Amino acid sequence: MTQIAITRDRIQVRLSRIERLAAATRGIDLPLASITDVQVEEQPRRALHGIRVGTSIPGSTKLGRWYRRGEKDFVAFGRGERALVITFTGERWSRLILGCEDAVAVAARLRRSRLS
Numbered sequence: 579m580t581q582i583a584i585t586r587d588r589i590q591v592r593l594s595r596i597e598r599l600a601a602a603t604r605g606i607d608l609p610l611a612s613i614t615d616v617q618v619e620e621q622p623r624r625a626l627h628g629i630r631v632g633t634s635i636p637g638s639t640k641l642g643r644w645y646r647r648g649e650k651d652f653v654a655f656g657r658g659e660r661a662l663v664i665t666f667t668g669e670r671w672s673r674l675i676l677g678c679e680d681a682v683a684v685a686a687r688l689r690r691s692r693l694s
Contacts, residue, residue: 622661
């Protein structure tokens, strides 16, 4: 299961071994200062656009990279999960779309951390 860690100045996405293989990435570590927006998406499939590189099991798991018009999103969520949609500027990833058990609380924490 994908884990989200928020430190004083960074957000880190940690993946299990299987997730690392399926997503073809080791994990993500980005500065909080580069976050421009944080939203909670009830139906995260609606946020997906573009060409997928990674794993997509219809009606279940979405895990990997989605490319769209010069932007790159990292996606990791499962069926029925709410997701955080975190938008960045000036980073390798344009957005992170991450399934999260308590997405509302994590979004609020990210917003507070960004302002500190």
